[in-house]
Every structure is written in structure tokens, then in C-alpha cells.
Amino acid sequence: MAWKETYSGGSAEAEEIEFRGFADDMLRLQVKQREIAGVTALDRAFHAKSLLAVDNAELHFRPDLPADLVTGFVQPDRKYPAIVRFSNGEGRVDRDDEPDVRGIAVRVKVSDHEEHDFLATNFPVSHARNARQFVRIALAATEPTKAAQAMGLVKLSFQEGPFEVLRMVKNAKQARRKIDSIALESYWSRGALRWGPTLAVRFTISPIEAAPVAGSFANDRDALSKEAAARLAKGPIRFQLSIQRYVDDTKTPIEDTSIAWELASTPNVPVATLTIPQQDITSPEAGEKVRVINAMSFTPWNTTDEFRPLGNLNRSRKMAYHASVALRNTKM
Numbered sequence: 359m360a361w362k363e364t365y366s367g368g369s370a371e372a373e374e375i376e377f378r379g380f381a382d383d384m385l386r387l388q389v390k391q392r393e394i395a396g397v398t399a400l401d402r403a404f405h406a407k408s409l410l411a412v413d414n415a416e417l418h419f420r421p422d423l424p425a426d427l428v429t430g431f432v433q434p435d436r437k438y439p440a441i442v443r444f445s446n447g448e449g450r451v452d453r454d455d456e457p458d459v460r461g462i463a464v465r466v467k468v469s470d471h472e473e474h475d476f477l478a479t480n481f482p483v484s485h486a487r488n489a490r491q492f493v494r495i496a497l498a499a500t501e502p503t504k505a506a507q508a509m510g511l512v513k514l515s516f517q518e519g520p521f522e523v524l525r526m527v528k529n530a531k532q533a534r535r536k537i538d539s540i541a542l543e544s545y546w547s548r549g550a551l552r553w554g555p556t557l558a559v560r561f562t563i564s565p566i567e568a569a570p571v572a573g574s575f576a577n578d579r580d581a582l583s584k585e586a587a588a589r590l591a592k593g594p595i596r597f598q599l600s601i602q603r604y605v606d607d608t609k610t611p612i613e614d615t616s617i618a619w620e621l622a623s624t625p626n627v628p629v630a631t632l633t634i635p636q637q638d639i640t641s642p643e644a645g646e647k648v649r650v651i652n653a654m655s656f657t658p659w660n661t662t663d664e665f666r667p668l669g670n671l672n673r674s675r676k677m678a679y680h681a682s683v684a685l686r687n688t689k690m
């Protein structure tokens with residue numbers, strides 16, 4: 359079956375007007391976070407704290423790529439330089455040993471004119487079916503007190519229905535976990551994207567060697583970045599990039615990011631290896647690179663039309679990331 363997109367409000371134009379409102383809501387959320395944190399500089403609206411950021415990674419496509427996946431920059435045995443940033447999901451810089459979602463952003467540099475960003479988080483599905491749910495629950499969660507957050511959820515129950523709110527809260531609870539190492543997690547795109555002229559896929563980035571945790575950093579607010587540093591001092595970190603193909607709208611929906619694409623319906627097909635080489639990331643030079651990478655903006659829309667993101671939640675990200683970047687580091 360061929361995939362298709364369905365626009366909220368019936369047309370791309372109607373949906374874009376709705377998304378403009380959501381982008382404004384995200385800006386309000388960013389400003390609110392700044393007020394709560396009592397700081398004057400603004401960071402990313404989400405994924406503010408970097409856990410590892412390097413500019414010398416490599417993405418190597420497999421020599422035995424299935425023929426239908428060979429398209430554009432995806433060519434057998436081709437290697438590309440990549441920038442990688444791991445992060446905590448929160449919009450404020452917090453302790454690493456708290457429950458949270460973790461993210462990975464990979465920028466694959468094909469040429470001076472072509473690059474592809476892959477963004478993923480360490481839970482297979484989004485709590486939100488669509489952008490509207492995503493923004494509404496984010497606003498409720500960013501209220502400054504527990505009481506205000508509870509009121510926000512009550513309001514949300516009227517807007518989305520109590521069962522939807524329960525589903526989202528349960529999902530968010532499962533997704534926000536304490537973890538031991540960013541190198542031992544799998545990261546899912548959650549949303550779909552095009553893969554060449556005909557295919558739609560979701561992707562997963564998962565560890566290749568599941569070596570034990572490198573060192574003990576209990577009760578350390580920077581536990582995950584220190585663990586990653588200790589690991590990289592000893593050897594490379596390697597991940598596999600896999601894709602799942604779209605099958606049909608029931609098993610592999612494009613518009614609803616809360617539904618998992620089950621492996622029984624569409625198995626993972628390994629396509630590339632992402633290697634972060636062994637290195638010392640505690641040096642002043644490495645620290646300077648982290649500052650440069652943190653100032654960059656990764657977005658799933660930094661790609662070509664052949665690999666563009668699909669689905670309601672993904673379409674809304676075009677404006678939301680742009681707005682977040684524009685507001686970053688403005689003075690109050």
C-alpha cells in the first residue's frame with residue numbers, strides 16, 4: 359500500500375495556521391522556563407542539557423544495502439562525517455540522575471550543500487498522537503507548581519478527554535527513566551520520514567556493543583556525561599541505524615505517533631553504523647567543540663525533500679524548532 363499524509367483541518371494551509379499557534383505556545387513555554395529557572399539566557403525549549411557532543415563521528419552505510427533502500431545519499435559502503443549531540447529531554451539543565459527522556463541528534467554531512475539531521479529519543483513512541491496533544495501537555499507540565507500542573511491536567515481532560523490524558527501521562531511516565539549510560543540506550547525516530555521517491559520509514563539507532571557501564575558516578579549531577587567520557591577514553595561507541603518500512607495505515611500509521619510500528623509487522627532492517635571514535639572529551643579543545651555544537655540547531659527538517667519528515671507531529675516541528683532557535687540566547 360502507498361503511504362499518504364492527511365492534513366489536520368483538511369489542507370496544508372489550514373494545518374499551517376494551527377501550527378503557527380502551537381509555535382507561539384512553545385515560545386511562551388520557553389520564556390516561562392527561563393522565568394522559573396531565574397536565568398537571563400534562553401536555552402533549547404527541550405533537550406537543553408548536552409551529555410556528549412562530538413564533531414568527528416562517522417556514518418557508514420552497509421555494503422549489502424537492500425536495493426529498494428539505495429537512494430540519494432544512501433549508497434552501499436558510503437561513509438559520511440557526522441556531528442552527534444546526546445541530551446536530556448528537559449528544557450532546563452538538570453541532574454543526569456533524574457528520570458528523563460534522552461535524545462540523540464546526528465547531522466550527516468554529505469557535501470557543502472547537503473546534510474541530513476536524524477533526531478530520536480529513547481522511547482519508541484510519542485505520548486502525543488499529534489502536535490495539538492504535544493503542545494497542550496507540554497504547557498500543563500511546565501506550570502511552576504504541582505498544584506498548577508494538576509489544574510493543567512484537569513483542563514487537558516476537558517480538551518482531550520480523560521482517557522487520552524491518562525494514556526499520555528502513563529506513556530510519559532514510562533518514557534522518563536533513569537539510565538546508566540547513553541551508549542546502552544536505543545533511540546527511536548517516533549515519527550516517519552520519506553526514504554527516497556516511494557518509501558516511508560521510521561528509524562532506530564541502537565547500541566552495537568552493550569559493554570557494561572564505564573565507572574561509577576552515583577549521585578553525580580553530570581553522571582551521564584562523565585560515564586560517556588570514561589567510555590570514550592577506552593574505546594569507540596558504535597550504534598546501528600535501522601529502518602522499518604511502512605506497511606499500511608493500521609499497522610504503521612503515518613499521522614499517529616503514539617502507535618508503535620511493531621517488529622512483527624515491519625522488521626528492523628540495519629542500514630548503517632554510526633561510530634563515535636575513541637577520544638579524550640575532557641580536554642579544553644573538546645570543551646570548545648561542545649560549545650560550538652550546543653550553539654547549533656538540529657531539526658528533522660534539515661534534509662532533502664526525498665527524506666523529509668512525515669505526519670502531523672513531524673510537520674509541526676518545522677516551525678517549532680525554528681522558533682526555539684530564534685528565541686535562544688535572547689536577553690530578557
Ligand code: HEM
Pocket residue numbers: 380384401402403404405443444445461462463477478479484489492493546547548549615654655656671672674675678679682683686
Ligand atoms: C517525533 C518526536 C520527537 C523527537 C524524536 C524529538 C527529538 C528531539 C531531540 C533529540 C532534540 C534535541 C536536538 C539537539 O540536540 O539539538 C529535540 C529538540 C527540540 N524539540 Fe523535539 N522531538 C520530537 C517532537 C517534538 C515536537 C512535536 C516538538 C514541538 C512541536 C518538539 C520541539 C523541540 C524543540 C523546540 C527543540 C529544541 C530546538 C532547538 O532550540 O534547537 N519536538 N527534539
